[in-house]
Amino acid sequence: MSKKKTIKKKIFFQSPKGMHDILPGEQFWWEKMRKAANKVADSYNFLRIDTPIVETAEIFERSGKGTDIAEKQMYSLKMKGGDQLVLRPEGTAPIMRAYLQHGLSKFKDPLKLFYFGQMFRYEQPQQGRFRQHNQVGFEIIGSADEPIYDAQVILALFRLIEELKIKNLTIQINSIGCRVCRPAYVKKLQVYYGGQKDKLCRDCQRRLKTRPLRLLDCKQEKCVGMKDSAPIIVDRICNICKKHLKDVLEYLDEISLPYTLNPYLVRGLDYYNRTVFEIFSESSAIALGSGGRYDYLSEMLGGKKTFAVGGSVGVERLVETMKSQGILGGQRLGQKSDAKVFLVHIGEEAKKKNLVLLESLREAGIKTMEMFGRESLGSQMKAADKEKAALALIMGQKEVFEESVIIRDMGSGAQEIISLKKVAEEVKKRLK
RNA sequence: GUGCCUAUGGUGUAAUGGUUAACACUGGAGUUUGUGGCACUCCCGAUACGGGUUCGAUUCCCGUUAGGCACCCCA
Numbered sequence: 001m002s003k004k005k006t007i008k009k010k011i012f013f014q015s016p017k018g019m020h021d022i023l024p025g026e027q028f029w030w031e032k033m034r035k036a037a038n039k040v041a042d043s044y045n046f047l048r049i050d051t052p053i054v055e056t057a058e059i060f061e062r063s064g065k066g067t068d069i070a071e072k073q074m075y076s077l078k079m080k081g082g083d084q085l086v087l088r089p090e091g092t093a094p095i096m097r098a099y100l101q102h103g104l105s106k107f108k109d110p111l112k113l114f115y116f117g118q119m120f121r122y123e124q125p126q127q128g129r130f131r132q133h134n135q136v137g138f139e140i141i142g143s144a145d146e147p148i149y150d151a152q153v154i155l156a157l158f159r160l161i162e163e164l165k166i167k168n169l170t171i172q173i174n175s176i177g178c179r180v181c182r183p184a185y186v187k188k189l190q191v192y193y194g195g196q197k198d199k200l201c202r203d204c205q206r207r208l209k210t211r212p213l214r215l216l217d218c219k220q221e222k223c224v225g226m227k228d229s230a231p232i233i234v235d236r237i238c239n240i241c242k243k244h245l246k247d248v249l250e251y252l253d254e255i256s257l258p259y260t261l262n263p264y265l266v267r268g269l270d271y272y273n274r275t276v277f278e279i280f281s282e283s284s285a286i287a288l289g290s291g292g293r294y295d296y297l298s299e300m301l302g303g304k305k306t307f308a309v310g311g312s313v314g315v316e317r318l319v320e321t322m323k324s325q326g327i328l329g330g331q332r333l334g335q336k337s338d339a340k341v342f343l344v345h346i347g348e349e350a351k352k353k354n355l356v357l358l359e360s361l362r363e364a365g366i367k368t369m370e371m372f373g374r375e376s377l378g379s380q381m382k383a384a385d386k387e388k389a390a391l392a393l394i395m396g397q398k399e400v401f402e403e404s405v406i407i408r409d410m411g412s413g414a415q416e417i418i419s420l421k422k423v424a425e426e427v428k429k430r431l432k
Numbered sequence: 433g434u435g436c437c438u439a440u441g442g443u444g445u446a447a448u449g450g451u452u453a454a455c456a457c458u459g460g461a462g463u464u465u466g467u468g469g470c471a472c473u474c475c476c477g478a479u480a481c482g483g484g485u486u487c488g489a490u491u492c493c494c495g496u497u498a499g500g501c502a503c504c505c506c507a
Contacts, residue, residue: 014480017498068505072433090507119507124433126501135507203504219503267506278507290507314507346466379461381468389468396466410468 018123018131029319036163037116037136044156046114046138051094053118057084062300063093063271066210073121087120090269091137092294092310093301099141100303110142110149110307114156116315128286128317136160137291137312145295145307147244150275151251153311157279157289158257164318165327168282170258174265175245176213177237178273179296185236186212192230199226213266232263244274271297275309281321288321289313339367340431342389342410344380346396353400357393357423364424366431384410391430393423 015021022030041048057076064070075087088094095113098104104111116136125131138156140149154171161169177185189212197205201220208215216227234245252259259277267276267290276292291311298306343358345351351372361368371383377394384392394406394415405423408415409430418426 014498073505121506123505124503125499126503129506133507137507214505287507312507317507344467376462376465377467378464379468383468385468392468394467398466406466408467413468415467 016131018125018129020130020132026319029322030315032164032322033136033315033318034116036160037114040156040160040163041114041138044112044138044152046112046156049095049098049113049115050117051088051091051098051115053088053120054085055088055094055097057086059093059097059301060086060089063096063297064089064269065300066270068123069121069269073123075120075122089121090119091115091117091135091312092139092269093271093297095137095139095310096141096294096297096301096303096306096308099306100298100301104141105143105306110140110144110146112152113139113141128284128314128320130316134315135312136315137310139308139310141306141308141310143307145244145274145293145309147247147275148251149307150248150293150309151255151257153291153309154252154257154277154279155255157291157311157313160313161279161281161288161318164322165325166281166288166318166321167325169288170260170280170282171252171277172262172265172280173249173252173259173275173277174262175234175237175241175274176266176272176276176292177233177241181236181238181241182273185231185233188231188236189213189215193226196226216264216266227264234261234263241274248275267292269294271300277311279313281325284317284321284324286317287314288317339369339387340390341366341368341427342380342384342387342392343368343370344377344384344392344394345370345372346377346394347400349397349400350395354393354395357395357405357420361424361427364428366424366427391427393427 040046054077057074060070060074069089074089077085077087079085095115099111099113114137116134118132118134120132122131123129138153140153142149154173158169158171176182190208193200193204193208193212193215197208199222200208200215201218201223204215204218204220204223207218213233215223216230218224218227234242237245249259249261265276265278271294272292273295274293276290278287278290280287289311291309293307293309295305295307297308298304341361343354345354354370354372358368358370369384369387369389371380374380374383381392389410392406392408392410394408396406399405399417402417403420404417405420406415406417407423407426407430
């Protein structure tokens, strides 16, 4: 092995597992995401909120009690003073924390908030699952548990995904009841499954105690068969919850959103009550977005009773879906600049003058490209061609002396000499 | 955390238990220091890492790391 090689190997690093660089060639989709999120938020008047990327561990320990997200998948940081901070694994609890901390209930009721930020979960990466990922979320927080808010959150998420031209969306929706009626249902479920415990898969035998609702969406064959005659949650919830669900569905009907009532849908986080939902596109089995009502979260965080509903979409999943559905939005994938003017210099003096020319074009609002590192005219022209420039501005010794520049139409090859003073004007005229 | 599969230049692919690891694209220089597209020439650039078997390993074996898929879980 040569010396050169060993040096190279030593400085070889890669991004941490499950975390990715977003390279220039991909920024196009991300920009599209940001624009779509801002547009939808703006048109429904959701106000942007940003919370720190780290929070006190206890926020998630309380809000995510009993879930893998809070108990196994958090990146935790031990501070010098001894307190524990964690990289946020989800966006809702921090927002509720901010809502309570700043007394945002005084600001507006209900308060509609949205966010776009990074979340961290320590888990095995696979398709659509990363250790660092981005979510866009919408939350409606206030003093009333109006079912129309549930519909509004779903609507906003749905429109956001639609805005990205992702096709054939469906919404799966369910109600998981409230404090009053859910425990009775869970008990019935445990009795039903408990009676035939040995027929269950090993995971489900464990879940029977810890997370009985999860039995309903187990994918193991033997468990799937049993769920058909299992008690159905929407039949067992209390009348108030039933009414709430019915109203949500009616609102969705009113705005013609395509939903399916899925009695087996349950959610990961325990702060949810009543409405839970997930949004899918035809092409993938993983949810693009999800959410639900979380009327108990504020109390779990030590605040007073506050009603809330919210949901989020996974940005990486949306980008992935856009790619797989061939959604490019018209522009080339590559890093081609959209600048149309290429500055070419011949010689040192011309290079200096081009720096000045570049500035005056910038002041005139004209985007330019150049390759100051290249010296030969030929290779600069080649570059101008490759970058698909419409015009080349060529400056040589003669032009420096005459305070002029050659303007060349890259399409026709026609060129003429014009005075430096008139360049900006002429370029603008030609680009029209 | 568990299971299965994978790992060759920046990208996509070849090949081999034995000389200098091949091809295409991309990138750079030139043919053409006052003019691009085509063409031609040249150049940069790789066997993920660490062990083992062997006279010899990029190839076979083990471990690690990373990636993919599935489970768990979840956006």
